[in-house]
Amino acid sequence: MSQKREQTRCQALLTNDLTVVNVGLEGFVKDLQDCGIAVVHVDWSPPAGGDPKMAALLAKLGV
């Protein structure tokens, strides 16, 4: 693990403007927009036909 890289990425999060990818409750989108935060909402539905085990496997495979 690179300690330096960890510091850089976390510091960047705390100093840069946020751009949020919202996955799930749509109500969070308006709250963020009302605060002037950039947000892109994912039109999510359960992957892998709603099979959580298959969804987890696909995520591990990077799909």
Place this chain on the structure above:
Amino acid sequence: MTAVVLNEVRKGFYLDSVALMRLSREIATIPGVVEAALMMGTPSNIAIMRNAGLLSGDISTQGSDLILAVKAETEQAARAALDDALKALDKPKSQAGGKSAWRPRSIASAVAATPNANIALISVPGEFAAAEARKALNRGLHVLMFSDNVSIADELSLKQQAREAGLLMMGPDCGTAIINGAPLAFANKLKRGKVGIIGASGTGTQEISCLVSEAGVGISHAIGVGGRDLKKDIGGITTLMAIDALDADPATERVVLVSKPPHPDVAKAVVARIAKSPKIYTVCFIGAASAELPKNAGFAATLKQAAEHALGGKKIGAGFDPAAVGARLPRRKGAGRIEGLFAGGTLCAEAQVVLTAGGRKVASNAPIPGVASLDSKDSAGCDRMIDLGADEYTQGRPHPMIDPSVRDDALRAALVNPDIAVVLLDLVIGYGAHADPASHLAGVVAGRGDNAPVLIASVTGTELDPQVRSAQIKRLESAGIIVTPSNEQACELALAVINADAKVNRHANA
């Protein structure tokens, strides 16, 4: 008359849980309808619906299918309500981000289209949340996981992956965070300032951040870590990364760490890391009597004490005198118990700290160390502190911060219970919370009898919040509810009412 239950399944149709709760509630108000529920067809949801008597027979669904259930007085009423629900589902989904906004179907396409995206806010059902978090981490996003019901093995694996990549993995079950002024999930609109917060407890973070902000000093960042981060299995991975991040952050001068009491090994590692920090720390392990801390850290037994320590000793609600206010309030004859009905889990824990320090015997469904469990024999005759956000109250229902009606039945019962002298209540406002919880609460307690218990509440929020803290307080006061500057002071007032002629037994605040 026997109620009729009708079901319908929409294959491959997804709506988020809040949207489904809202539609379920609308359908339930149709005349003749006894109960209505629209839920995704996961095994846990099917079990909830079956236990509630909302399934008319065997049902075969996948997690991507939507189940509609209507229980009505007649088949005709059930059919009409089901038709209304189906019509509502056929309306176009609302377009978050405006009608013309393009909506990606995956995190991958969202990141491809928005290269400067830097954080994912994940609130999908728990069984799918780890997979989505992994996709976000794989694409270089920090993650706030609002979802709960994620296994501890998945949590550890995600946090290890995040640490390896230098990314913050906040959660699972992370209810709130404020990053660089952006309120994420259940968060309040706060003044910006020099106090950073690391929180393993959502409402604890909210109470401290709001008290600090309302006192005029602001918050730099509030990093949520999830309620299990300081357990032995996880080892404080995100907490330790958050300490590194806030140490390096020039906007942060003081840091508050709030959590339930950690595993001793994890506490030792975290405290050792704090000792190396150049910044001043406040440590609030709510429910712990003390902690061995280095010179740059102070221990706070309560959320209010934590806020005061972070404010450099400035007192919150200094003009509020619980003994004087308590002496003016009527005591209900023959009643000797305090009933706490909390939306906030950490506010419920803080109440247990204050009441036990005040000499009360307390029981809770979420007991802190030394407090009896509600279902134990020791709970008889105790004050009862109920966390209404606990699983037993929220399975298949929204959290009481979103839907304050979760508290209604318990509150109505308390109002007519002759043993109860005082009812303690909390209102948590801010983004994500109900639009006007004070009016809801006022409606429930309106028309209570002259001999009803004393009602005492605090409001966790700020003037900048959409609900406006002072407006919520005014509404509560117009309903005859006594409102105190903080949750701790609500508990102190409850003690003062109970011990009307005794000096308020202040806990270790000096």
